[in-house]
Structures are given as structure tokens and as C-alpha cells.
Amino acid sequence: MTKVITYGTYDLLHQGHINLLRRAKELGDYLIVGVTSDSFDCERGKLNVRNNVLERVEAVKATGYADEVIIEDYIGQKIDDIQKYDIDIFAIGSDWIGKFDYLNEYCKVVYLPRTEGISSTMLREENQNTYHFGIIGSGRIANRFVPETKVVNGAKVVSVLNPNIYEARLFAKTHGIEAYSDFDSFIEKVDVVYVASPHLTHYEYVKKALLANKHVLCEIPFMLSKAEALELHGLAEERNLVLLEASKTAYCPAFGHLVTLIKSGIIGEVVDIKASLSKMVVPPTRELDAKQAGGAMTEHAPLTVMAIIKLLGVDWKDVNFHTKKESGVDVYTKGIINYPHATSSFTLGIGVKTEGNLVISGTKGYVYVPAPWWLTDYFEIRYEDQTKNKKFFYSYDGEGLRYEIQEFLSMIVNERRSCYKLRRRESVAITEIIEKYRNGENVIEI
Numbered sequence: 001m002t003k004v005i006t007y008g009t010y011d012l013l014h015q016g017h018i019n020l021l022r023r024a025k026e027l028g029d030y031l032i033v034g035v036t037s038d039s040f041d042c043e044r045g046k047l048n049v050r051n052n053v054l055e056r057v058e059a060v061k062a063t064g065y066a067d068e069v070i071i072e073d074y075i076g077q078k079i080d081d082i083q084k085y086d087i088d089i090f091a092i093g094s095d096w097i098g099k100f101d102y103l104n105e106y107c108k109v110v111y112l113p114r115t116e117g118i119s120s121t122m123l124r125e126e127n128q129n130t131y132h133f134g135i136i137g138s139g140r141i142a143n144r145f146v147p148e149t150k151v152v153n154g155a156k157v158v159s160v161l162n163p164n165i166y167e168a169r170l171f172a173k174t175h176g177i178e179a180y181s182d183f184d185s186f187i188e189k190v191d192v193v194y195v196a197s198p199h200l201t202h203y204e205y206v207k208k209a210l211l212a213n214k215h216v217l218c219e220i221p222f223m224l225s226k227a228e229a230l231e232l233h234g235l236a237e238e239r240n241l242v243l244l245e246a247s248k249t250a251y252c253p254a255f256g257h258l259v260t261l262i263k264s265g266i267i268g269e270v271v272d273i274k275a276s277l278s279k280m281v282v283p284p285t286r287e288l289d290a291k292q293a294g295g296a297m298t299e300h301a302p303l304t305v306m307a308i309i310k311l312l313g314v315d316w317k318d319v320n321f322h323t324k325k326e327s328g329v330d331v332y333t334k335g336i337i338n339y340p341h342a343t344s345s346f347t348l349g350i351g352v353k354t355e356g357n358l359v360i361s362g363t364k365g366y367v368y369v370p371a372p373w374w375l376t377d378y379f380e381i382r383y384e385d386q387t388k389n390k391k392f393f394y395s396y397d398g399e400g401l402r403y404e405i406q407e408f409l410s411m412i413v414n415e416r417r418s419c420y421k422l423r424r425r426e427s428v429a430i431t432e433i434i435e436k437y438r439n440g441e442n443v444i445e446i
Contacts, residue, residue, distance in 0.1 A: 002028030013059040016115035021065040024091040033066040134190030137197035138171035148401040199293040220302035226432040250422040251403040254376040254394035267362030275304040278349030290328035296348035304346035314429040320442035
């Protein structure tokens with residue numbers, strides 16, 4: 001039996017894909033099709049994938065040509081697959097001529113003629129709407145956001161809103177966009193809104209944008225009140241709009257794979273999680289201003305608590321905090337979240353320095369993510385028998401904001417109102433824990 005293998009993204013499956021699969025099938029008796037995973041596509045800079053990997057796998061199966069479908073998830077997998085499945089022929093489109101000649105050492109390489117006049121890129125360009133972003137706020141994160149939109153297909157920043165028109169104009173001049181100080185004028189010119197304003201203004205701006213029927217991506221901390229978070233998610237659902245918390249770690253490929261591996265039981269039952277994050281700041285700055293809801297909790301808990309909740313869930317048993325304050329602002333906070341069958345802790349600092357790693361302990365092994373774990377590009381799975389240890393490497397491109405932008409637009413384009421990478425109930429739970437601290441529940445000052 002002659003075995004053939006081919007690979008592709010198969011986004012927006014079209015006649016060109018079908019023709020290539022048919023030609024590959026004709027080369028042998030058994031065809032294996034490798035479909036690139038969402039994370040692998042992101043690693044290669046393809047932030048314009050319209051369909052997720054499950055949808056693309058089903059589309060390939062529906063052609064009837066694939067005898068078996070596998071997922072391509074890492075560089076170098078082709079060699080592994082050829083040997084694993086005892087492949088005779090590697091087939092790929094003629095637009096890749098010469099690029100896979102190195103595989104001739106393992107099997108025969110065949111470049112198949114591609115169908116002229118059609119491609120996923122062409123279809124995306126023909127059907128892709130351009131979504132005009134309006135940014136509310138002109139601070140540090142907003143300045144990092146604009147360049148990140150340029151690598152995501154369909155995203156274009158066109159304006160900025162800041163009540164201080166002088167600051168708005170400086171930002172607008174830097175990025176070649178329009179400046180506004182009036183919300184009503186600003187909102188008329190945009191399709192979607194990115195809220196990057198001071199913490200205490202998030203609720204007001206998100207609500208006004210939703211009432212104007214705009215999809216909203218909101219920076220962390222999403223909200224400072226559980227009631228406000230629930231209200232806004234309810235409003236978005238009522239108006240069939242996307243409302244997404246901009247937790248960049250939650251959407252990056254490596255962190256997503258980490259969660260998947262742990263959920264699959266690779267380290268057994270999770271018993272303990274320790275997440276740390278600290279960044280020293282120097283006054284005067286917003287982070288150290290109590291009147292602007294500054295502090296280690298509001299700055300860093302959205303990421304550390306997110307990691308805990310993604311792995312242990314929202315049904316915790318109790319939460320308590322130890323904190324060190326200066327001028328009414330916590331410069332250091334340690335929180336402990338207990339679950340019925342696990343415990344977890346997070347350590348945060350803006351005036352105290354700590355190792356910023358993530359350690360997830362299980363009954364079979366543990367996961368170690370070195371600092372800065374929230375910019376996840378590498379992690380290790382470690383066991384008692386060190387010969388079984390595994391290391392995972394990923395790219396973390398740019399500022400990482402491109403991953404949340406891509407997910408946000410993907411939800412809009414595909415009419416998804418829920419995101420498994422950070423579900424609404426998880427976002428609300430993060431807000432609830434921050435609110436408990438701000439209300440002084442189970443807080444001990446040190």
C-alpha cells in the first residue's frame with residue numbers, strides 16, 4: 001500500500017484545496033492530511049485564519065479524499081510524521097517548489113500543480129471587512145496597541161478619544177489617526193472600540209460603546225465590580241455584540257497549549273498553583289495613585305488570577321489576602337485561593353520584587369513556566385523520572401496584543417459571542433476576586 005501525506009491550513013476551503021487533495025489521493029492508496037493547528041498558524045504569523053482548527057478539520061473530512069486527518073502543531077513535525085506513519089510520498093502545492101526537497105531523504109517529494117486564480121488569501125481579501133478601531137485612552141498600552149493591529153488582517157485604527165484634547169492630538173499625530181475629546185463624535189466614525197482608559201472609567205466607556213452598538217475589547221482590569229461585569233456582559237449578549245477582556249496571556253498560543261496539556265491530565269490532578277508577577281514602578285505614576293485605583297492587585301491580579309481560574313475553575317471555596325500598603329496603595333499582595341481539592345496562591349508586587357514564574361503541581365508531575373511567565377514562550381513538564389521531562393518552545397511575537405486582537409475580530413467575523421480562551425464567567429470571577437480585595441474582605445495588612 002502506498003501512503004501519501006500532505007499538509008495545509010485549509011482556511012476557507014475552496015476548489016483549489018479540493019483539487020490538490022484529489023491529486024494527492026491519486027498518487028497512492030491511503031492519504032493522510034495534516035491540518036495546521038491554530039497556535040502553529042499564529043506562530044508563523046498567519047493571524048488572519050477565519051476558521052478554527054476543528055472547523056478546518058471537518059471541512060477536509062467532508063471532501064471525502066482524506067483517509068486520515070492529523071493536526072500539525074510544531075516545526076519539524078513533517079519528518080516525525082513521515083517516519084511515524086511510514087509515508088511513501090509527501091505531496092504539496094507547486095507554490096512550494098524546492099522548499100521541501102530536504103524531505104527526499106525520508107520519502108518521495110511531489111509538487112502538485114495548484115489551481116490558478118484562487119487562494120484563501122484572495123478569498124479573504126475579497127470577503128474581509130476592514131474594522132475601524134477607535135481607541136479610548138492614549139497611554140502606554142494604547143501606543144503598543146496600534147502597531148499590533150497592523151499584523152492582523154481586517155484591523156485598522158482610525159481614531160483616539162481622550163477628554164484631554166492636547167494628549168489626544170499628540171497620540172493621533174504619532175499614529176496618523178484622528179483625535180477626539182467628545183465621545184459622540186468619536187463613536188460615529190468607528191466599527192469597534194478598544195478601551196484603554198484609566199481603570200475607573202472602564203465601566204462608563206464600555207457601557208456607552210455597547211449602547212452605541214459597537215463591539216468592545218476592554219483592557220485589564222476589565223471591571224472592578226462583579227455587578228458591573230455581569231451587567232455589561234448581559235448588555236452585550238442582549239445586543240448580540242462581542243465584549244472581550246483584553247488579557248493578552250489568555251490568547252497567546254503557548255499559554256493555550258499549556259492549559260490544554262494540563263486539562264488532558266499530563267501531570268495528573270492539579271493540587272497547587274503558584275503564580276507571581278512583579279514590576280517595580282517609580283512615582284509619580286498611575287500605578288501608585290490610590291485615587292486612580294492603582295496598586296498591585298488592580299495592575300497584576302487580572303493575569304495571575306486568570307491563570308489559576310483557567311486551570312482550577314470558578315468554584316473556589318475561600319479567598320484571603322496578605323498585603324503591604326504605602327499611601328493607600330498595595331505595593332505587595334499575596335492571595336490564597338482555596339478549592340475543594342486544590343489550593344493556589346498569587347504573589348504581586350509594584351514596590352516589592354519577586355520571581356515572576358508559574359508553577360503548577362500535580363499528582364504525576366509539575367509544570368514550570370519561567371519568568372516572565374505571562375509572556376509565555378517556553379515551559380517545561382517535569383517528572384520524578386527526569387528522563388520523561390519535556391520542554392515546549394513557542395514564538396511570542398511583538399507585544400502579544402496581536403493575539404487578543406485576532407481573537408476579538410475572529411469572534412466578530414464568525415459571529416461567536418463566547419471565547420473558550422477566556423470565558424465570560426471566568427472574566428467575571430477575576431473581577432469578583434479583585435473586588436473582594438478592594439472591599440477589604442479577608443485582607444490582612446503586613
